[in-house]
Amino acid sequence: MEVHKKLYLKEFLKLGKVSVEKYIVAIAERETRLHNCYADNFDKITSPDFVKMVLLDSSFIIVVFLKLSLFHFRSNNDRIFSKPWTVEEVKSDMCLLENHIQFFILDDLLKLAEIRIQGSAGYSMIELTRVFFTGAFGDP
Helix, strand or coil: CHHHHHHHHHHHHHHCCCCHHHHHHHHHHCHHHHHHCCCCCCCCCCHHHHHHHHHHHHHHHHHHHHHHHCHHHCCCCCCCCCCHHHHHHHHHHHCCHHHCCCHHHHHHHHHHHCCCCCCCCCCCHHHHHHHHHHHHHCCC
């Protein structure tokens, strides 16, 4: 999955309106809050590596949510969305508690990216999440 994450990070960086450095600064500013959300104290990972890990995982989640919600973000050669069983595996994996990432950082990064298509007002992490979980579990 690490290969897919790196490809999706590249896509996220292309879609966004800011540099990778600005994303790193935004995450670093929230690093203490992020650390406080986890039981693991991350003693074995350096601060820069933690920030890069959060960026990699967050950008993957955001791009998956965009592609699940909006078909025009998908391409025919997408390694995840060209295989329906892979999409289902990713959905299931994202729902595992040990794979969670804090919503506030996803929201911050999506807002910072200012992803817009054809003059739209942009995308809401709340709406993308609603679509994802409706697709993963069906309507309530």
